[in-house]
Amino acid sequence: MLKDFTSHIIHENISIDTILDGPNIAFGETLSAKLYIEGDEIDEIIDEIVIELIKVFGASEKVIAKHSIEMVSGDKSKETWMIPFEMVPDERWETKLENESLTIRTTVYLKNDILLKAEDKITYK
Numbered sequence: 001m002l003k004d005f006t007s008h009i010i011h012e013n014i015s016i017d018t019i020l021d022g023p024n025i026a027f028g029e030t031l032s033a034k035l036y037i038e039g040d041e042i043d044e045i046i047d048e049i050v051i052e053l054i055k056v057f058g059a060s061e062k063v064i065a066k067h068s069i070e071m072v073s074g075d076k077s078k079e080t081w082m083i084p085f086e087m088v089p090d091e092r093w094e095t096k097l098e099n100e101s102l103t104i105r106t107t108v109y110l111k112n113d114i115l116l117k118a119e120d121k122i123t124y125k
Contacts, residue, residue, distance in 0.1 A: 024123045057100045102123065
């Protein structure tokens, strides 16, 4: 059974879930996901959400893809926003060494200068 990828961030009256269609991306496939944001007045609380694909090697890391979302649009239903996004792999996604791995990190920038983060590993083969 494959592990589902979901990062979940909760802060006061908001919750942010990053849900990938799958944590295992095959060579030639696109990473597709949805960001679900729930809460009261979220467009007034959240400044920006950044999704980063990070290559981790040993104790170091490097951002190799990034997707930014400003809270000015999206499909809004009551107090829930659903924002789909995709990342297209390239040669930087390949992990060739044993100590290399890929991580998706969701960072939420709140308007009161608070940062919230969640992350999990994915595979690309």
